[in-house]
Amino acid sequence: MMKKIARFAFQLGAKIALNVNFVVEKAGRYFLLSEALKKVAGKDFYYAGTYFGKVKNGKFFPSFNLLSMLAKVEANKIVVEKKAAWLFICGRDVFRNGILEVRGSRKKGSHTLVINEFGECLGFGKIVGKLDEAVKKNGVAIRNISDIGDFLRREI
């Protein structure tokens, strides 16, 4: 499992150091426990500590807690302006003219975190268009993979 998390972080150009002893699996979902929680955690908990994500059909789906953690370290990031941020939360892709800043990889196919003007992580996506500032054409630059609007969509 740690490999899956590390591989996901690597896709985002980030490195994450985790103490294996504090990562616990529960029905395909992964949690990072604090020392205090580890001491008291029974076997049959439903949720604990920091939720990292789940594995379904062999594929890893990161939580927004993990994305926020990765946003605090060196990683591929694009900073988007207000309207683009709102559209991204609504499940839309990011267009070139919504991007304020690119950090890390600009390569097509790379994964990148999407950050708002306040430095908060809104989700992540895949670079599908050229990010070069010289490109005038305004097309889709980042394909939305996961965004925090998911909290609302889950409740439906």
Next chain:
Amino acid sequence: MSGKEIFVDRYRQLGWEFENVQPRQAIRINVTNTKGKNLEERLQIAGVQLEKIPFLETGYWVRNSKVSIGATAEYLLGLYSIQEAAAQIPATLFTRLKGNTVLDACAAPGGKTVQLADLMGNTGVLVALDVKKRRLVALSNHLERCHVNNAIVYNLDVRQVSRLKLGFHRILLDVPCSGNFVCGKGWFRRRTIADVRRNAKQQKEILAEAAKCLLDDGEIVYSTCSLEPEENEVNMDWAAKHLNLKIQEIDCYGQKGLTEVFGSRLDVSIERCRRIWPGETQGFFVCKLKKVMGK
């Protein structure tokens, strides 16, 4: 008499004249997640007009909003939670939460759990229980959205909490109750005095089990959104007499607890409880109890 008349008459006997009250939407700022951020300004720019709730440190009424308050980026980022004003009171009544082992006994959907985690500064251990498994999904989503990382959630009836073999410094008992007419459409049609009695019995069972797991000098905050004294003052009178718990003075919004209920006289310490009749907020009741040391 119809169901409504029975309840309205009971309220009159307790000293409150019934009036229709519309619930007001309120939010609570998650302090841990908003350090160095001007949330009020951000919400104002987004078209949300807030009004500070005078009796709460981090609570605001939503005066007007051009956007859905439960769908802003700030909400999805866990910078604030939607929580009725009176419901924000119980968690604030504990002393020294940081670093302690705290139990939120009937936790879902998690508004008060997130508030406790915030007051604990994400330190210590926060054990959250709910008996209904499907409600744990909403609770978990709430914890993830608000970046809570000191909580552990179990699908467990609080009346079996001893199974966890843990001692708690603080216990929040926001117990299942009959509710009140402000927060439930058709409340008077659906509720009977038999419901009230059944709930009161279950609440006593919860109190008794919680008292067993409370450490010496530990605190319990008991709350309901019921207006019925059987679920409130009468239960607190019972707890003080049978569970080695002492009712504590609290300084919060609300009126003194009733010491005379339908002809029965309760212990004078019940005055220390707070009863909130519907008005500025929904109806609510809150009481703080402390374990008597060494018994």
